Amino acid sequence: MSTSLRPIVRWTLLAVGALIVLVPFVWMIGGSFRSEADLFDNPARLLPLSPTLHGYQSVWNDLPFARMFLNSVVFAGVTTTLCVLFDSMCAYALARIPFRGAKLCFWLVIVTLMVPFQVTLIPVFIQLFDLGWLNTYQGLIIPRATSAFGIFLLRQFFVSIPRELDEAARIDGANHWQTYWRIILPSARPALATVAVLHFTNLWNDLLWPLTMTNTTDMLTLPAGLTLFAGQHVTDHAVLLAGATISLLPLAAAFALAQRYFVAGVATTGLK
Amino acid sequence: MTASPVGAPVETRVAPRRRLHGARRAWLRDRAAWLFAAPSLLIIAVFIIWPIVQSFRYSLYDWTVGASEQQWVGLDNYVQLLHDDLFWNSLWVTLVFAVLSVSLQLVLGYAAASALQAETWLAKAVRSVYFFPTIVALATIGMVWRFLLDPSIGLVAGITKTFGGTPIGWLQDPDLALPTVIFVNVWKNVGFTMVILLAGLKGIPGHLYEAARIDGADGFRLTRHVTLPSLRPTLLLAGMMLTINSLQVFDLVYVMTTGGPLNRTDTLVNMLYREGFQYFNQGYASAIAWVLFLIILGASALQLRLMRYNDVD
Numbered sequence: 001m002s003t004s005l006r007p008i009v010r011w012t013l014l015a016v017g018a019l020i021v022l023v024p025f026v027w028m029i030g031g032s033f034r035s036e037a038d039l040f041d042n043p044a045r046l047l048p049l050s051p052t053l054h055g056y057q058s059v060w061n062d063l064p065f066a067r068m069f070l071n072s073v074v075f076a077g078v079t080t081t082l083c084v085l086f087d088s089m090c091a092y093a094l095a096r097i098p099f100r101g102a103k104l105c106f107w108l109v110i111v112t113l114m115v116p117f118q119v120t121l122i123p124v125f126i127q128l129f130d131l132g133w134l135n136t137y138q139g140l141i142i143p144r145a146t147s148a149f150g151i152f153l154l155r156q157f158f159v160s161i162p163r164e165l166d167e168a169a170r171i172d173g174a175n176h177w178q179t180y181w182r183i184i185l186p187s188a189r190p191a192l193a194t195v196a197v198l199h200f201t202n203l204w205n206d207l208l209w210p211l212t213m214t215n216t217t218d219m220l221t222l223p224a225g226l227t228l229f230a231g232q233h234v235t236d237h238a239v240l241l242a243g244a245t246i247s248l249l250p251l252a253a254a255f256a257l258a259q260r261y262f263v264a265g266v267a268t269t270g271l272k
Numbered sequence: 273m274t275a276s277p278v279g280a281p282v283e284t285r286v287a288p289r290r291r292l293h294g295a296r297r298a299w300l301r302d303r304a305a306w307l308f309a310a311p312s313l314l315i316i317a318v319f320i321i322w323p324i325v326q327s328f329r330y331s332l333y334d335w336t337v338g339a340s341e342q343q344w345v346g347l348d349n350y351v352q353l354l355h356d357d358l359f360w361n362s363l364w365v366t367l368v369f370a371v372l373s374v375s376l377q378l379v380l381g382y383a384a385a386s387a388l389q390a391e392t393w394l395a396k397a398v399r400s401v402y403f404f405p406t407i408v409a410l411a412t413i414g415m416v417w418r419f420l421l422d423p424s425i426g427l428v429a430g431i432t433k434t435f436g437g438t439p440i441g442w443l444q445d446p447d448l449a450l451p452t453v454i455f456v457n458v459w460k461n462v463g464f465t466m467v468i469l470l471a472g473l474k475g476i477p478g479h480l481y482e483a484a485r486i487d488g489a490d491g492f493r494l495t496r497h498v499t500l501p502s503l504r505p506t507l508l509l510a511g512m513m514l515t516i517n518s519l520q521v522f523d524l525v526y527v528m529t530t531g532g533p534l535n536r537t538d539t540l541v542n543m544l545y546r547e548g549f550q551y552f553n554q555g556y557a558s559a560i561a562w563v564l565f566l567i568i569l570g571a572s573a574l575q576l577r578l579m580r581y582n583d584v585d
Binding site: 010013014017018020021022023024025027028031039040042043044045046085086087089090092093094097098099100101102105108109112114115116117118119120121122123124125126127129142143145146148151176180201204205206207208211212222223224226227230231237240241244247248251252255259262263266267 | 315400520523
């Protein structure tokens with residue numbers, strides 16, 4: 001198919017596309033090192049005229065940024081860990097133990113995949129209000145500690161692991177927990193990593209959930225906090241751009257190290 | 273954790289003479305499975321299934337969180353929605369957003385995927401670049417774009433001024449705000465679409481192309497008669513996923529415009545958030561959620577139909 005498009009035209013267009021993708025990131029990083037005067041005087045510049053670190057100093061001093069960062073780490077980290085554990089346990093039951101009600105469970109999982117998250121948002125808010133869990137870590141974490149999509153994906157993967165492996169383990173006297181922990185999980189490492197990366201990215205980036213379930217600045221996560229402070233017309237753009245840059249760093253580093261798991265997360269979604 | 277070690281086949285332990293009740297026997301046989309599934313099933317039951325039921329119930333009340341008595345209003349919330357100009361406005365905004373975003377994402381995603389199929393280092397590098405925005409928070413990058421498009425400090429305004437133009441308030445102009453938000457959404461998701469379509473393209477068997485070439489098909493005809501038909505299931509799936517996501521758009525709008533100017537970017541979920549969490553009309557907001565659900569179901573059914581999924585050969 002490449003014969004029909006002349007390579008020069010094609011690569012020029014691709015380069016323009018890559019430029020459009022990259023410029024906002026370069027501008028963001030550049031802007032985080034610029035003074036407000038520099039931004040107003042030279043809006044056409046991509047990079048700072050005389051770099052200053054005041055954005056990075058003020059973001060820790062003027063905003064509760066360390067606390068927001070910690071909240072994000074706790075929320076995304078703990079939830080991802082629980083989610084991968086619970087999803088894989090449920091997937092093990094559905095893929096490996098024949099039991100009455102398995103079909104019903106599987107269908108429940110599929111149905112919850114179809115209902116948009118916003119339908120449950122208000123009732124869950126009211127539930128957490130009644131439990132006194134609004135604005136707490138457990139309120140942020142526990143309702144999100146499993147995912148129908150993760151269960152579905154891992155079940156599909158577990159089904160493809162040869163059954164001879166568990167049968168051999170069973171003959172050696174292993175019970176279900178040992179089979180799950182020592183046979184299935186180690187054979188499913190790539191799938192587990194894919195699910196973990198997918199969950200962590202979604203949770204780290206989530207806005208609507210932390211925005212609704214927290215109401216004081218000391219419980220805000222990075223996206224929710226930056227959004228609120230940007231909405232209050234914080235006059236210094238460098239501070240917010242520095243915050244945005246720092247909040248992108250963990251995922252960007254993970255992407256640089258393990259890009260294939262990010263891509264696999266999307267590609268497996270497409271292939272079912 | 274919750275699942276304790278459970279022994280091998282339980283059935284053998286049941287003494288032949290003792291008759292157990294069906295439920296008890298089923299429990300003994302299946303308890304390993306239930307214990308493994310318990311954490312997930314509990315969370316799904318308590319925080320997804322039950323809330324779905326509750327959501328519909330709230331939509332029949334004039335519900336306010338924490339009030340001692342909630343007033344039953346039947347279908348009034350839904351009737352009120354049909355007479356609410358803001359609802360029709362946000363429905364229109366959401367549909368325009370979804371249709372334009374999804375078609376642009378599919379076209380550009382397909383172009384990128386078919387141009388970058390090669391496994392050379394250059395193609396791989398460009399693919400990584402295109403994919404990168406996918407991992408970034410919409411909220412964060414939406415804020416960066418808002419500054420970038422700002423008429424006084426933004427790079428776009430700066431470039432406009434350099435060429436002697438007057439800077440444009442992309443997000444302040446009622447006619448430009450929605451197209452601008454759509455542009456940023458497309459910018460973020462082209463890489464996502466590209467990866468899904470690449471996986472589909474890789475799955476097309478090479479012999480189909482060879483057979484078509486022997487029949488004298490050239491570049492365009494190969495695309496038209498081999499690539500696109502073979503890609504139909506993948507295109508359908510990508511289209512449905514992108515549509516479902518676009519219909520639920522919130523982050524970008526909330527961060528870039530909060531629904532303005534003049535409600536021109538006020539999407540359904542933005543309206544739901546405002547009603548539910550700023551005005552605390554939780555019954556009304558629940559009704560909006562159910563309408564959104566119906567629209568998503570309808571859009572998915574329509575796409576299945578349009579793409580004639582059933583007679584994929």
